[in-house]
Amino acid sequence: ITARLKRTLPVRGPQAPTLSELMRWYCLNTNTHGCRRIVVSRGRLRRLLWILLTLSAVGLILWQCAELLMNYYSASVSVTVQFQKLPFPAVTICNINPYKYSAMKEYLSELDKETKKALETFYGFSEGKSKVRRSVDDWNSTGSDFFQHIPLLKVEDFFRTATDLHSGQKRKIEGSVFHKDSSIVNSGDSNDIIGFQLCDANNSSDCALYTFSSGVNAIQEWYKLHYMNIMAQIPLETKEKLSYSAEDLLLTCFFDGLSCDKRHFTRFHHPLHGNCYTFNSGESGTILSTSTGGSEYGLHVVLYIDEADYNPFLVTSSGAKIIVHDQNEYPFIEDIGTEIETAAATSIGMHFTQSRKLSKPYSDCTETGADIPVENLYNKSYSLQICLHSCFQKAMVESCGCAQYAQPLPAGAEYCNYKRNPNWMYCYYRLHEKFVKEQLGCQQICKDACSFKEWALTTSIAQWPSIVSEDWMLRVLSWDKGQKLNKKLNKTDLANLMVFYKDLNERFISENPANTLVILLSNFGGQLGLWMSCSVVCVIEIVEVFFIDSLSIVMRHQWQRAKKWWHGRQRGKEPRASDPERQGHDNPVCIDEDLPTFTTALRLPLPQDSPLPRTPPPNYSTLRLETAFTEQLPDTLELGQH
Secondary structure: OHHHHHHHOOOOHHHOOOHHHHHHHHHHHOOOHHHHHHHHOOOHHHHHHHHHHHHHHHHHHHHHHHHHHHHHOOEEEEEEEEEOOEEOOEEEEEEOOOOOHHHHHHHHHHHHHHHHHHHHHHHOOOOOOOOOOOOHHHOOOOOOHHHHHOOEEEEEOOOOEEEEOOOOOEEEOOOEEEEEOOOOOOOOOOOOEEEEEEEEOOEEEEEEEEEEOOHHHHHHHHHHHHHHHHHOOOOHHHHHHHOOOHHHHEEEEEEOOEEOOHHHEEEEEEOOOEEEEEEOOOOOOOOOEEOOOOHHHOEEEEEEOOHHHOOOOOOOOOOEEEEEEOOOOOOOHHHHOEEEOOOEEEEEEEEEEEEEOOOOOOOOOEOOOOOOOOOOOOOOOOOHHHHHHHHHHHHHHHHHOOEOOOOOOOOOOOEOOOOOOOOHHHHHHHHHHHHHOOOOOHHHHOOOEOEEEEEEEEEEEEEOOOHHHHHHHHHHHHHHHHHHHOOOOOHHHEEEEEEEEOOOEEEEEEEEEOOOHHHHHHHHHHHHHHHHOOOHHHHHHHHHHHHHHHHHHHHHHHHHHHHHHHHHHHOOOOOOOOOOOOOHHHOOOOOOOOOOOHHHHHOOOOOOOOOOOOOOOOOHHHHOOOOOOOOOOHHHHHHHHO
C-alpha cells in the first residue's frame, strides 16, 4: 500500500516533477504578492494585468539596482586645506648648455667642421668672409664618417631627387617622406628643403627621408643625432669633468634668510643636460622645511651661466632650467623643466597640493607600480613618465640591440653608437614613430599613480640687475668670483632665481567612495520592498526555486531519459515513446518514507486492471451445530420428539 501511494500521490514543493508544477507551487506560497495574484486571479484580463504589473516591477528593480551598482563604483572628490609648516620641495637646476664647449672641442671638432661646411654651402655662411654660396662641386672629396653614415641632403624636383651636400652626388628618393614643417627660418629659395635620410643597414632600399622647411631645425636635428653618438662613447667620469661644477654654476645662495652653499646641493648627471644640482634632495636624511611664506623665506640663488662657452650648434637659447619635485621623484628636466632667463630676476611662487585617487575598481591607477610589467630604470618612486620612458628603452634594447642615450641604461645593455650598432639611428626613428602613434603598447600598459604631490608654479620676471645697480653689483660678484673667472662678469652671464611658497596652505584632494556596502544593501532592500514587497529571505527563495530546484528538475528528466535509453539498448531495442513517465514518489530519486494518511488514501484512484472489490457471501456451514458427543442422551431424545 505504501509503495502504491508513493507512485500515485502528486508531489508538491521543491520536489515537483515538472517546471510548471514548481512554478505554480512557488506562486501560491511565495511572499511576493504579484506572483500569487497571477495564479489565484479569475479571468484572463485580470491575470494578464497582474502579469504585466509584475514584469514591470521586476524591470524597474533591475534598472534601479543597476544604477545603484554603477553608483557604488563612483567616487566623490573632497578638498581639505590646512595651514601648517610645509616641507620644502627638491629644486633641481641645470645649465641649458650641458658641457663646456671649450672642453668638448676635441670630441666635436670633426662634427663642427662638417656642420660649418654645410652652412657655408647651403647658406653661404663663412667665418670672416662674405656670405657667398658655394656649389656642391667645391666640396673637399675627403669626408668624415658623419656624412658617410647620415649625409645632409638638399631635396629637389618635388621630393623625387636629392643632392648630397657632401659628395655632390644626386640620388633618387625612395621610401617614406616625413616632413617636419616649421616657420622659423627658410632659405632664400622656397624650393630649397634640406633634411637627412635614414636607411636600414641590412636593406638599403628601406629608407625614410626626414625633411625640414627650416634649415635651422634640419641642421640642429642632424647635429644632435651625431652628438648623441659621440657622447655615448665617452665614459661617465669624463663627462662629469667636462660639465659644470657646483662652484661654476652657483654664485650666491640663501634659504629662509640664511646663507647656504654647495653642501646643500646634490649632483646628478643628466644625459642631455650634463651636471645638474638638486637643492634639498633628502639624500642626507634631512628634508628642509619652511614655516613662513613669501619670497624672503624661500630659496634664492644667483647662477653663473657663462654664455660665451656655449655650444653654438647644440643649443640656441641661454639660461638655466629648473624643476620643482618631490624628493622621491625623478626630475624630468627635458619634459617639464622651466627655463630661467639671463639678465633677469625670476620669481617662482608655489602652491602645494597632495592628491589621492582610489584604485580599482574605482579607477585604473596603480599604488606602487608593482603591478605594471615594466622595469623601473630610474630607481625612484613610480610615475607615468618613468613607466613610459622605461617601456620605450626596453623596446629599444629588444628591437635595436642597444639603448638610447637620453635614458638610463638597462642592466646588461650598452648605449648605441656607430661602431657597434651601425643601424641604430634608423631603428630608433622607426621605433619612436611607433611610440608616438601608440603602437608599442606602452600607453596601454602604463597607468597613472594613485597618489602624487604637485607644486603649482606662478612665474614672474623682472629686469635684473637694474641700470643704476648694474655697475656695483657686477663688480662685487666679479670680486667674489674673480680668482676663478679672471674677468669681469656680464649681466647676460647671470640669472637670479627665487623659489618660495606663496602661502602655507596645504591642499589635500582625495577621492572617497560615493556609496559604502551598507548603503548599497540598504538601497537594494528599499527597491525590492517598494516594487515587489520582498526581503532578503524572499530573494534567497527566488534563487533556490528558479535556479537550484529548476535545474534539479531538468537534470532529473535528462537522467530518466538517459536511463531509459540505456536500458533499451541493453535489451536490444529503443525505449517506447508510449511508456508513461514515472511521476511523484515513483521516481527513484524521491525516497520519502512518510506513510500516507487516511485522507490521502481516500484520494487514491481505483486500479483499472482488477475487478471492483465485493463483499464475500457468508459461509452458511458455519451456522450448523456440531456436537462433541457421539451418542444422544435419552432425555434429549424425548425432548426432541415433543
